Ligand SMILES: [Fe+2]
């Protein structure tokens with residue numbers, strides 16, 4: 364809902380942190396106890412939350428910001444955030460495949476420690492990404508709230524019909 368755009372983004376960022384925490388913990392649990400790592404569950408959670416959140420920013424938030432004719436610094440910020448989305452999607456996709464592979468091959472403890480390190484590294488990148496958005500994107504959205512809301516209200520998401528009059 365256009366009215367809640369800021370609240371929605373802030374709420375979703377809290378979920379990003381939660382997801383990061385869940386994945387980090389479950390990987391550590393597997394390494395330490397050799398327990399069952401729910402790769403499918405983690406992947407589904409990522410797809411339904413983080414992936415959809417990135418998509419929401421790419422298809423709704425970034426175009427809305429660009430419609431306010433931001434300065435070079437904000438354009439550069441959006442470029443950086445988009446590059447980070449691509450990196451996070453690719454690296455996370457590879458990680459999930461490697462985790463599934465490690466389970467199938469009954470990987471050694473050293474391999475699991477390496478995977479746990481990679482997971483932690485990715486979690487840090489994801490959290491830094493969300494922190495950068497909290498520090499620089501949210502203030503811009505707050506400052507241009509009315510223009511952003513007007514843009515979102517008059518631009519239906521792709522795939523949804525625009526209702527006239
Ligand atoms: Fe983002």
Ligand SMILES: [Fe+2]
Pocket residue numbers: 376416420493496
């Ligand atoms: Fe975000």
